[in-house]
Amino acid sequence: MGEMSEGTRADAIRTGKTDAPTSEEYDVAVVGGGASGLAAAVFAARYGLDTVVLDRGTSAIRRCYLVENYVGFLGIDPESFLALARGHARYEGAEVVDGHVRRVERDGDAFRVRTDGGEGLRATYVVAATAYDADYLAGLRDGEFHEEGNHPVDADEATGRTDVDGLYVAGWLSGDPHQVLVSAGHGARVAKSLVRDHRASEEGLPGELAQFWDWRVEEGTYGGEEWEAHVDEWIDERIPGDRDIGEERVAAIKRALKEERLDYQQSPAERERRRRDARALLDAVLGESPE
Numbered sequence: 281m282g283e284m285s286e287g288t289r290a291d292a293i294r295t296g297k298t299d300a301p302t303s304e305e306y307d308v309a310v311v312g313g314g315a316s317g318l319a320a321a322v323f324a325a326r327y328g329l330d331t332v333v334l335d336r337g338t339s340a341i342r343r344c345y346l347v348e349n350y351v352g353f354l355g356i357d358p359e360s361f362l363a364l365a366r367g368h369a370r371y372e373g374a375e376v377v378d379g380h381v382r383r384v385e386r387d388g389d390a391f392r393v394r395t396d397g398g399e400g401l402r403a404t405y406v407v408a409a410t411a412y413d414a415d416y417l418a419g420l421r422d423g424e425f426h427e428e429g430n431h432p433v434d435a436d437e438a439t440g441r442t443d444v445d446g447l448y449v450a451g452w453l454s455g456d457p458h459q460v461l462v463s464a465g466h467g468a469r470v471a472k473s474l475v476r477d478h479r480a481s482e483e484g485l486p487g488e489l490a491q492f493w494d495w496r497v498e499e500g501t502y503g504g505e506e507w508e509a510h511v512d513e514w515i516d517e518r519i520p521g522d523r524d525i526g527e528e529r530v531a532a533i534k535r536a537l538k539e540e541r542l543d544y545q546q547s548p549a550e551r552e553r554r555r556r557d558a559r560a561l562l563d564a565v566l567g568e569s570p571e
């Protein structure tokens with residue numbers, strides 16, 4: 281969650297899609313830029329994973345006349361909702377690209393995501409967030425991943441995990457999450473489980489610790505001996521004594537998690553800048569508020 285430079289920040293208040301990915305390799309490819317895919321992208325990108333969203337532009341949200349049940353919005357038209365969500369994902373550093381994914385294949389321990397023409401891109405994780413379409417997944421699991429044209433795709437609803445390592449399913453495609461707010465929440469939840477898995481496998485964090493990240497507190501809230509002792513105790517409670525983790529490793533985990541928490545502190549100036557950018561995004565999409 282590094283701070284953006286002023287230039288990047290202004291540039292990031294963009295609400296459309298780009299024509300092509302800027303890289304051939306990503307940590308996370310989200311297929312589908314509707315409610316669940318864009319929410320997943322916000323969460324993955326905020327963790328610092330290189331994230332791209334590939335979207336062919338047919339979100340079911342477009343079929344609503346006015347979304348009236350998204351908490352905090354008395355009513356928002358579908359185009360404005362999608363523009364705000366894209367703007368948020370882009371602001372956090374995700375790329376949002378216009379593209380129809382035709383096929384996802386295994387590529388070593390990652391995936392190759394193929395769009396119309398070209399070699400496509402490589403991604404360590406794929407989040408399938410395409411509501412109805414799962415045909416592009418047919419190359420996985422010897423073609424038995426799903427029956428063509430059918431949805432949902434088999435996945436654990438709480439985490440989005442599938443039995444294809446690194447493939448997650450979010451939103452309507454997974455089954456129940458129907459309605460924009462519920463799908464967005466599900467996308468966030470699935471990205472959180474992806475990040476948790478990533479922290480466990482890449483950073484060696486026990487799952488009970490890996491799941492806690494991404495919040496903001498006021499500068500000065502954390503730090504000092506009392507706070508350190510409190511964090512140590514909190515971590516000790518989550519690493520049972522019978523776990524095969526050496527003392528040195530536990531000490532390293534404590535150091536890393538304390539540094540991470542110290543980074544969650546925000547100065548008044550950073551808070552104000554973020555609030556200003558939030559208003560700029562709203563203005564860019566909704567224009568002047570009615571009297």
Ligand SMILES: Cc1cc2nc3c(=O)[nH]c(=O)nc-3n(C[C@H](O)[C@H](O)[C@H](O)COP(=O)(O)OP(=O)(O)OC[C@H]3O[C@@H](n4cnc5c(N)ncnc54)[C@H](O)[C@@H]3O)c2cc1C
Pocket residue numbers: 311312313314315316317334335336337338339340341342343344345346347348349350379380381382409410411412413416450451452453457458459460461463464
């Ligand atoms: C007629 C109608 C009215 C509705 N009204 C409301 C309402 O008033 N309020 C409400 O809360 N909910 C409403 N809903 C439900 C809401 O639209 C869905 O619950 C929500 O959009 C699901 O989010 P999602 O992210 O799972 O899918 P979507 O928002 O549909 O996003 C899926 C995305 O995946 C993309 N995609 C698909 N296949 C590919 C591919 N191969 N490659 C790249 N991209 C792909 C699509 O273009 C799309 O953008 C309505 C739905 C319908 C059909």
